[in-house]
Amino acid sequence: NAGVTQTPKFQVLKTGQSMTLQCAQDMNHEYMSWYRQDPGMGLRLIHYSVGAGITDQGEVPNGYNVSRSTTEDFPLRLLSAAPSQTSVYFCASSYAQGISTDTQYFGPGTRLTVL
Amino acid sequence: AQSVTQPDIHITVSEGASLELRCNYSYGATPYLFWYVQSPGQGLQLLLKYFSGDTLVQGIKGFEAEFKRSQSSFNLRKPSVHWSDAAEYFCAVGTGGSYIPTFGRGTSLIVHP
Numbered sequence: 494n495a496g497v498t499q500t501p502k503f504q505v506l507k508t509g510q511s512m513t514l515q516c517a518q519d520m521n522h523e524y525m526s527w528y529r530q531d532p533g534m535g536l537r538l539i540h541y542s543v544g545a546g547i548t549d550q551g552e553v554p555n556g557y558n559v560s561r562s563t564t565e566d567f568p569l570r571l572l573s574a575a576p577s578q579t580s581v582y583f584c585a586s587s588y589a590q591g592i593s594t595d596t597q598y599f600g601p602g603t604r605l606t607v608l
Numbered sequence: 609a610q611s612v613t614q615p616d617i618h619i620t621v622s623e624g625a626s627l628e629l630r631c632n633y634s635y636g637a638t639p640y641l642f643w644y645v646q647s648p649g650q651g652l653q654l655l656l657k658y659f660s661g662d663t664l665v666q667g668i669k670g671f672e673a674e675f676k677r678s679q680s681s682f683n684l685r686k687p688s689v690h691w692s693d694a695a696e697y698f699c700a701v702g703t704g705g706s707y708i709p710t711f712g713r714g715t716s717l718i719v720h721p
Binding site for chain 1: 617640642644649650651652653654657698700702703706707708709711712713714
């Protein structure tokens, strides 16, 4: 199994540009989520999904969109990039234990810089 | 809603010394507790987790953690630190009604030779 994969690893955008960060998992996990990591702020949840066709907002959703058309893929879209979105982005997935939390499996991250 | 606090932003230890990283949570019922490690430039990896049962949990890489309900704590310990343990450590808490855990802000471990 490849686990959780993210592309690209690095990206530089100009303010106002849009782009999609890709995330895929091959473990048949129902839950998937996107975090951003900033110095001193830990991991902050952007959006999450509990299954195909179901998404919800996390702590910091503004400026980001997600969709979940398949179990495997959970792309994160930046609609109009801003310098405040410069960060490291992590995708994670986990098994569903009813509605309980379980181990998160993380991708290697995407380092995004917005100029 | 649940929350988790890691009081120490940085911890410095000498190689071979013992280690304890603190984690305190806030939740009314029994939480699900996790410790993750993040090596530089990498994603997070699970060290150990507590769901129920024995309050002393063993994990990978020689780490252990103890759940203390009376203190709302889940501190991570290692008897002898190796230089390769230098990393960022995150405590996380989940509940029976949450799909996604809540993460602490992390503790950066620095290991001196």
